[in-house]
Amino acid sequence: MELYGRDVFIVHFGELWLRGRNRGEYISALNRNLREATGDKCLIINLRDRLAVVTDDKDKTRESLGHLFGISKFELARVSKPSLQAIRKTAEEMLLGKTGRLRIDAHRSYKELPFDSMDVVRCIAESIEGTGVTPSPRDHSMELSVSITKDHAFLSLERFKGLGGLPVGTSGKSVILLSGGIDSPVAAWYAMKRGAEPIYIHLHAYSDNDEAIASKISDITDILSSYYPHFKAYYLPSHFFQLAALKAGRHELVMLKRFMIMLAEKIANAESAPLIFTGESIGQVASQTPSNLLAEGYGVKLPIIRPLSGMDKEEIISVAKRIGTYEHSIIPYKDVCSINSKNPHTRTSVDTIKKLSAEMGLSRIASRTLKAAKVVER
Ligand code: ATP
Ligand code: MG
Numbered sequence: 167m168e169l170y171g172r173d174v175f176i177v178h179f180g181e182l183w184l185r186g187r188n189r190g191e192y193i194s195a196l197n198r199n200l201r202e203a204t205g206d207k208c209l210i211i212n213l214r215d216r217l218a219v220v221t222d223d224k225d226k227t228r229e230s231l232g233h234l235f236g237i238s239k240f241e242l243a244r245v246s247k248p249s250l251q252a253i254r255k256t257a258e259e260m261l262l263g264k265t266g267r268l269r270i271d272a273h274r275s276y277k278e279l280p281f282d283s284m285d286v287v288r289c290i291a292e293s294i295e296g297t298g299v300t301p302s303p304r305d306h307s308m309e310l311s312v313s314i315t316k317d318h319a320f321l322s323l324e325r326f327k328g329l330g331g332l333p334v335g336t337s338g339k340s341v342i343l344l345s346g347g348i349d350s351p352v353a354a355w356y357a358m359k360r361g362a363e364p365i366y367i368h369l370h371a372y373s374d375n376d377e378a379i380a381s382k383i384s385d386i387t388d389i390l391s392s393y394y395p396h397f398k399a400y401y402l403p404s405h406f407f408q409l410a411a412l413k414a415g416r417h418e419l420v421m422l423k424r425f426m427i428m429l430a431e432k433i434a435n436a437e438s439a440p441l442i443f444t445g446e447s448i449g450q451v452a453s454q455t456p457s458n459l460l461a462e463g464y465g466v467k468l469p470i471i472r473p474l475s476g477m478d479k480e481e482i483i484s485v486a487k488r489i490g491t492y493e494h495s496i497i498p499y500k501d502v503c504s505i506n507s508k509n510p511h512t513r514t515s516v517d518t519i520k521k522l523s524a525e526m527g528l529s530r531i532a533s534r535t536l537k538a539a540k541v542v543e544r
Pocket of ligand 2: 345346347348501503
């Protein structure tokens with residue numbers, strides 16, 4: 167397809183992994199995710215170190231690109247031939263009728279052309295002399311960036327920051343313990359940001375799975391799916407655990423966490439997912455003291471990733487607001503954790519965990535709970 171004269175979105179990949187061995191795999195994953203996010207209406211063209219997206223609906227495409235992991239930045243650019251004359255003409259067209267102070271930035275990734283980036287800046291500056299636009303490298307209100315490759319020049323006045331991270335799917339699948347709270351949806355977002363395809367597990371306090379599926383948990387998975395449309399969600403009843411938990415006393419909350427991690431490990435193995443993510447932050451609440459974290463995860467072979475472990479509640483809330491999950495998270499919800507013991511033990515030992523796990527028959531309860539699961543898949 168002829169690109170010259172067209173306005174297209176130019177998508178820049180994350181810089182770091184670009185140099186890695188898996189470059190091809192990342193770019194195909196980004197292509198695939200981009201195609202799904204933008205629908206049939208867009209045409210995606212591979213241009214060596216970037217992608218061009220040709221679209222009829224700029225607003226929708228801009229929104230989709232802003233929700234995709236694996237993009238460092240994107241811009242709306244007009245494409246011209248990589249010649250001084252064509253670049254100059256395109257810049258004149260783009261600036262026609264505009265007023266203000268303009269910074270011009272030019273960059274050549276192909277060095278064999280008979281002119282350099284300073285020639286481009288000079289040529290555009292000359293061509294706008296006497297118009298309402300004044301070249302001004304520092305104090306400027308507009309910025310025209312000109313990026314020149316072997317076959318194209320891309321001129322843009324509008325740039326947008328991407329989400330960064332890796333395209334979803336490039337890190338395989340991950341199991342994510344999802345509650346109705348503020349933190350775990352944020353942890354899920356970070357898991358996707360590192361390329362993980364989400365498999366959610368939610369342990370609910372309803373008597374029927376369908377009630378849990380109709381709850382705000384689905385609203386949260388819907389919001390998260392605006393960053394990647396596919397997920398699996400396991401809805402699991404907590405009543406088998408609740409009955410056995412009478413034996414746990416003040417250790418009930420830690421045992422509940424342990425139980426969730428056991429469920430997560432079983433599901434992760436069945437789904438060939440190598441990682442488990444949770445929304446814990448060190449020391450934030452009773453079940454998240456260092457000794458309880460150790461006890462809860464005792465014997466678990468898969469890595470438990472806690473992307474929020476070093477974040478304050480304030481920081482987590484600000485991410486939750488930005489990604490759109492916060493307003494659903496604060497809607498009152500009967501979470502299994504909140505109906506457990508009011509004065510939980512903050513230093514449960516591994517020995518206690520082992521003893522209580524055996525007394526409660528935790529492994530058997532986990533199998534029964536998994537048999538009673540309902541899975542939603544998109
Ligand atoms: P959140 O805001 O994510 O609920 P929290 O601050 O309430 O976290 P905890 O209640 O200790 O902290 O939960 C810690 C983690 O355990 C959660 O972030 C989540 O990953 C997991 N978790 C809690 N409740 C559930 C649940 N009902 N189903 C599945 N996972 C859960
Ligand atoms: Mg919670």
